[in-house]
Amino acid sequence: xxxxxxxxxxxxxxxxxxxxxxxxIVGDSWAETIWRANAFxxxxxxxxxxxxxxxxxxxxxxxxxxxxxxxxxxxQWAQNHLGWQGRIKSLVDKNPSxxxxxxxxxxxxxxxxxxxxxxxxxxxxxxxxxxxxxRGNTEQLVRFCLGLKPGMKVLICDYDxxxxxxxxxxxxxxxxxxSQAQLNQAFxxxxxxxxxxxxxxxxxxxxxxxxxxxxxxxxxxxxxxDDPDLSMPAQADIGDGIHxxxxxxxxxxxxxxxxxxxxxx
Numbered sequence: 232x233x234x235x236x237x238x239x240x241x242x243x244x245x246x247x248x249x250x251x252x253x254x255x256i257v258g259d260s261w262a263e264t265i266w267r268a269n270a271f272x273x274x275x276x277x278x279x280x281x282x283x284x285x286x287x288x289x290x291x292x293x294x295x296x297x298x299x300x301x302x303x304x305x306x307q308w309a310q311n312h313l314g315w316q317g318r319i320k321s322l323v324d325k326n327p328s329x330x331x332x333x334x335x336x337x338x339x340x341x342x343x344x345x346x347x348x349x350x351x352x353x354x355x356x357x358x359x360x361x362x363x364x365x366r367g368n369t370e371q372l373v374r375f376c377l378g379l380k381p382g383m384k385v386l387i388c389d390y391d392x393x394x395x396x397x398x399x400x401x402x403x404x405x406x407x408x409x410s411q412a413q414l415n416q417a418f419x420x421x422x423x424x425x426x427x428x429x430x431x432x433x434x435x436x437x438x439x440x441x442x443x444x445x446x447x448x449x450x451x452x453x454x455x456x457d458d459p460d461l462s463m464p465a466q467a468d469i470g471d472g473i474h475x476x477x478x479x480x481x482x483x484x485x486x487x488x489x490x491x492x493x494x495x496x
Contacts, residue, residue, distance in 0.1 A: 252496060253328045256287040257308075257319060257376070258335035260301035260474060261390065263287075265484065267296065268477045271333070274484040278493070286322055286329060297322060304339045309368035316375055323379045331492065332376045332385045340365040341421055342473075346398075349407035350417050358420075366424035370432070377434045384434050386491050389422050391440040391483065394463040397472025412459035415441075438490055440483045444475065447482045 256266045265271050266287035275284050287299040297318040308315055323329050344350055350358055369387070376385050395411045398404055406414065422439050429437035445451040448466040451458065463472060467479035475483075 251328060252284070252330040253326060254285045254331040254333050254492070255298060255319065255322055255326075255329045256285055256333050257298045257372075258300075258333075259303045259339055261338065261480070262299035262333070262335040263296055263301045264474065264477065265333075265335075265480050266299040268480070270477050270480050271484055274481050274488060275492075278485065278488045280488075285333075286326055302339060303336070304343070305336045305365055305368035305372060306340060308336065309371040316372075319376065320379060323383075327380075330382060330384060331495075332383065333487070334373070334376070334385055334387050335390070336372065336387075337365050337369050337421060337425065338390055338418075340368070341417060345406055345409060345414060345417055346402075346404040347407055349409045349413065351409065351413040352407070362421055362424050365421060366428065369425060370428045373428055373432060373435050377432060382434075384436070384495060385432075386487065387425050387429060387435065387437045388483070388487055389425060389437070389439040389441075390418060391442065391444045391467075391475070391479075392418070392462050394468055394472035396462075397468060397470065399472075401471040402473075410460070411462050415459060415461065436491055436495075438487055440486065443483055443486060444479055 254271065256262050256271065266285070271285045272282055276282055287296050298315070300315070303315070311317070319332075341350075344361060350361065353361075373385050373387070377383050392411075392415050395406060395409065395414050399406065409417075419441060422437075422441070426437040426439075429435045442451065442453060442461055444467040445453075445461055445464050448464040451461070453461065463475065467475045467482075469476050
């Protein structure tokens with residue numbers, strides 16, 4: 232009886248601690264899928280957190296979101312396109328328990344380039360210039376979020392690999408003749424720029440997901456370093472080579488919970 236009581240008290244105390252904070256989901260279609268499908272809350276509950284710890288909009292999730300906007304780019308967020316920064320501020324002001332911002336951004340900025348141009352064939356200075364522009368816009372958004380209130384924490388959660396063949400088939404992109412390995416390299420180079428943002432800003436962290444889905448579905452632990460042609464596995468792909476399904480997102484979210492949220496809550 233005493234053992235049961237101790238366990239119950241531990242679980243209750245854990246729920247109270249976790250419940251004091253919330254996560255605001257910000258970003259593009261990867262963020263939007265997480266919000267609309269309630270994928271993050273499901274993973275948090277599975278990992279022992281109470282329900283209702285994420286924010287991203289108001290009202291019916293199927294009708295729309297405020298801060299998880301499919302197709303959005305870092306440059307748009309940095310320039311406060313359509314007052315998007317105000318949406319973040321409004322939600323934080325209305326929900327003072329928001330302590331974390333889960334940020335997924337930059338993919339559309341890079342895709343806008345690579346769907347037409349082989350960025351890896353450009354000179355290194357020109358490639359760096361284009362990557363730096365995305366980094367600068369992302370950092371501007373990060374600093375805006377960090378400045379909303381003391382103690383705010385931002386996790387830049389990066390992508391896993393796309394599937395260039397499926398994207399070509401569905402959207403007709405030619406990718407400037409890029410190979411899967413070149414597309415992977417471009418995203419990884421941008422990822423290093425994002426990591427540099429975290430390294431330079433207190434309260435910001437970076438988490439990559441390179442190869443996570445192939446490890447989960449195909450038991451491939453190379454993360455793309457030993458297999459440069461690694462692509463989004465069929466089991467994770469909704470079919471367009473760019474967007475993972477909900478289950479795949481939850482695989483990456485579990486990693487975020489264990490690698491970051493549980494440690495920093």
